[in-house]
Amino acid sequence: MLRPNSFAMPVTVPSDITIAQSAPIRHIRDIAASLGIAADDLEYYGKYKAKLPLSLIDDSRARDNHLILVTAITPTPLGEGKTTVAIGLTEGLNRIGKKTIAVLREPSLGPVFGVKGGAAGGGYSQVIPMEDINLHFTGDFSAVEKANNLLSAMIDNNLQSKARNLGLDPRTIVWKRVMDMNDRSLRHIIVGLGGTGNGVPREEGFNITPASEIMAILCMSRDMPDLKARLGNIFIGMTFEGKPVFARDLQAVGAMAVLLKDAIKPNLVQTLEGNPAILHGGPFASIAQGTNSVIATRTGLSLAPYVVTEAGFGADLGAEKFFDIKSVSAGLQPAAVVVVATVKALRYHGGAKKEAWLTPSLERVEAGLPNLRKHLENLQLFGMRPVVAINHFSSDAPEEVELVQQYCHSMGIQAILVKAWEQGGKGCETLAEAVALSIARKESKFRPLYQWNLSVEEKIHTIATRIYGADTVEYAPRARKQLKEIPELGFAGMPVCMAKTPRSFSDDESRRGRPQGFTITVREFEYASGAGFVIPILGDMMRMPGLPAIPSAEQIDIDEDGRIVGLF
Numbered sequence: 277m278l279r280p281n282s283f284a285m286p287v288t289v290p291s292d293i294t295i296a297q298s299a300p301i302r303h304i305r306d307i308a309a310s311l312g313i314a315a316d317d318l319e320y321y322g323k324y325k326a327k328l329p330l331s332l333i334d335d336s337r338a339r340d341n342h343l344i345l346v347t348a349i350t351p352t353p354l355g356e357g358k359t360t361v362a363i364g365l366t367e368g369l370n371r372i373g374k375k376t377i378a379v380l381r382e383p384s385l386g387p388v389f390g391v392k393g394g395a396a397g398g399g400y401s402q403v404i405p406m407e408d409i410n411l412h413f414t415g416d417f418s419a420v421e422k423a424n425n426l427l428s429a430m431i432d433n434n435l436q437s438k439a440r441n442l443g444l445d446p447r448t449i450v451w452k453r454v455m456d457m458n459d460r461s462l463r464h465i466i467v468g469l470g471g472t473g474n475g476v477p478r479e480e481g482f483n484i485t486p487a488s489e490i491m492a493i494l495c496m497s498r499d500m501p502d503l504k505a506r507l508g509n510i511f512i513g514m515t516f517e518g519k520p521v522f523a524r525d526l527q528a529v530g531a532m533a534v535l536l537k538d539a540i541k542p543n544l545v546q547t548l549e550g551n552p553a554i555l556h557g558g559p560f561a562s563i564a565q566g567t568n569s570v571i572a573t574r575t576g577l578s579l580a581p582y583v584v585t586e587a588g589f590g591a592d593l594g595a596e597k598f599f600d601i602k603s604v605s606a607g608l609q610p611a612a613v614v615v616v617a618t619v620k621a622l623r624y625h626g627g628a629k630k631e632a633w634l635t636p637s638l639e640r641v642e643a644g645l646p647n648l649r650k651h652l653e654n655l656q657l658f659g660m661r662p663v664v665a666i667n668h669f670s671s672d673a674p675e676e677v678e679l680v681q682q683y684c685h686s687m688g689i690q691a692i693l694v695k696a697w698e699q700g701g702k703g704c705e706t707l708a709e710a711v712a713l714s715i716a717r718k719e720s721k722f723r724p725l726y727q728w729n730l731s732v733e734e735k736i737h738t739i740a741t742r743i744y745g746a747d748t749v750e751y752a753p754r755a756r757k758q759l760k761e762i763p764e765l766g767f768a769g770m771p772v773c774m775a776k777t778p779r780s781f782s783d784d785e786s787r788r789g790r791p792q793g794f795t796i797t798v799r800e801f802e803y804a805s806g807a808g809f810v811i812p813i814l815g816d817m818m819r820m821p822g823l824p825a826i827p828s829a830e831q832i833d834i835d836e837d838g839r840i841v842g843l844f
């Protein structure tokens with residue numbers, strides 16, 4: 277009988293927020309000084325966080341530095357700890373003498389008060405101040421929300437206006453309002469009721485703020501002029517005469533840019549071990565590019581020889597988009613990639629039922645390994661030589677870990693057990709050494725999977741068959757009609773940002789592991805023309821989550837001294 281790892285967690289484990297609140301924290305000017313940033317260059321948000329000016333970006337210096345992507349196998353309900361490993365790797369690299377910055381996304385309030393929790397890492401591998409980062413932070417999400425909803429207000433005002441009416445057909449409007457909260461009752465609503473003085477009645481709805489195209493635009497922009505150009509390119513809908521309407525036609529760009537004037541600047545914080553971290557932006561990876569901003573990445577590369585970043589969900593979503601959309605658009609050359617895997621996730625993909633997810637089983641782990649293999653094969657298609665980080669949990673049996681390592685070794689890939697949650701940077705030193713050695717040997721030579729000038733159908737087919745492993749791609753009638761519209765709108769030369777379930781390589785989340793013999797079905801298209809990509813929709817995509825039966829919000833509180841409890 278297999279036994280869990282002898283490195284068992286103590287009976288009483290401090291919560292993430294307890295660990296974060298107990299850690300020493302340095303003034304943000306000291307963190308900035310370690311990067312050679314003058315105190316006067318900072319825009320302070322209290323003592324422990326600050327915004328950085330875009331003038332710090334030096335692309336000539338950035339080209340000589342090294343960008344490391346942390347991605348993962350197909351996600352499970354258990355969570356794989358991708359952000360925790362990314363922060364731990366940052367700590368580990370600094371421990372072995374490699375000056376490194378973590379450049380990550382900001383958390384959304386929806387998951388914080390819902391079920392997933394925050395996005396500041398976990399255990400002894402976190403960014404701090406954890407409470408601030410998870411709650412409002414520097415107001416970037418609020419600014420995105422306001423810019424999005426200003427455009428919504430101007431759309432409805434134009435429908436009502438006689439002086440500036442563009443003849444926009446309300447039935448074709450695709451732009452929605454947003455709010456950074458899980459609220460299922462707002463998914464589908466009617467606005468403009470109550471008489472002519474209250475506007476034109478039409479169907480509407482809310483998305484959660486990370487799903488806003490404004491968030492995607494903020495994270496794809498290189499500077500303020502680029503941001504404004506992208507805002508102007510937002511597709512709104514069609515006129516009654518069949519002409520496309522964009523945000524620039526509503527004269528909305530200037531005011532929207534004003535609302536985003538501070539949000540465009542990346543945020544500087546620190547890790548538990550006092551190393552610098554930049555947090556900026558937070559688009560979803562299931563329907564957008566799922567990575568932090570281009571500006572933050574370029575800033576990090578301008579300030580340190582090594583930058584660790586991460587991409588949302590599994591490598592089939594976040595990593596593919598990081599490579600084919602963000603890296604190509606921004607001219608980035610990733611130097612290394614780490615794939616986070618857990619033994620319990622491999623059991624899940626091997627068919628283990630819920631009651632057995634934490635029960636050691638060589639049989640289930642072996643059955644789940646094809647999922648890991650497919651992700652590793654996919655990353656090699658981009659010219660990358662991945663390193664596997666086996667994120668440690670106390671339920672792991674040593675024999676299971678050894679099986680994963682041997683399996684990866686048979687592919688010529690190193691798999692390293694990491695203990696970021698339990699030990700912080702110390703638990704990631706071996707991983708850091710392996711990544712640094714891979715970079716020194718130039719084992720990865722990045723290349724995109726496809727060229728943007730291919731037809732939309734060719735781009736979709738390439739991703740569906742080579743990354744997902746599908747046999748064919750089919751198109752619903754609405755998608756077929758839209759395929760003819762895409763060139764007419766001028767969007768044919770854009771990359772495709774596939775929108776599908778993160779739970780499976782296929783578009784059916786019930787198909788675990790490495791499914792084969794399946795067809796990908798494109799139901800319809802959405803256009804993120806401001807962000808610069810076309811979105812094929814595979815199945816029904818959730819853009820406004822709901823709260824669970826017992827939301828995390830019920831556990832969150834603040835005492836009379838202002839101390840917050842219940843965050844994780």
